[in-house]
Amino acid sequence: PTAREQLARAARAAEADVRDAALSLLAERDDVDAARILVDAALASAPDNPVHAALSRPGAARIAEIAARIATAPDADVPVLTSALARMHVPAATHALFDALVSTSATVRRDAASALVAIGATGALAAVRNLAVEDPDPEVRRACAAAIAG
Structure with a gap:
């Protein structure tokens, strides 16, 4: 080996x-x-x-790998990946979570939105408020509304 x-x-x-x-x-x-x-x-x-x-230790390679995996992750894996980014508390990880808000996966959008609100990321409330109204998936809209409601 x-x-x-x-x-x-x-x-x-x-x-x-x-x-x-x-x-x-x-x-x-x-x-x-x-x-x-x-x-x-x-x-x-x-x-x-x-x-x-x-x-969850910050690092460029870890952030890049997690972001790449989120794009194709099965729904069951998404919370592990978004949580790791959220726990890093560095701008690059937060940026990766914002990028995930436009994913084709509803699960990714929902979990990224919740993570961004939970960490209090600058701009998160506005972005998640927008998803709560405009996301095509009703579950994402509901989760985003719940996240911004507190």
Whole structure:
């Protein structure tokens, strides 16, 4: 196995010390391979797994990988990806969430809108208010109205 494959396996290890060491190493790196490993591991893990904290560390490669995955993610994966961006609290991650508001996926638009309001992003209320009125999907409109209502 390649080093990348070994690191990916270690990030999903049942032994906490092995997993935590791998996640620490991956979180320190800001490259495409590390970002892909973290995204894959987060999507395959329970919400309380430490991989989610590692994925949420700001980094250009992580933001780019998450944004790319959001564009094609199955609905079940979208909350993991939008939450990771929201927890980063950096402009590039917030920008990726704003970009997601125009996704062809209603789930992506809904979750991105909720995340932007939750983090109090500048311009979020206006953008989400617009979606609450104009989005073609009634579920997105309802979720956006609920998000801005508090």
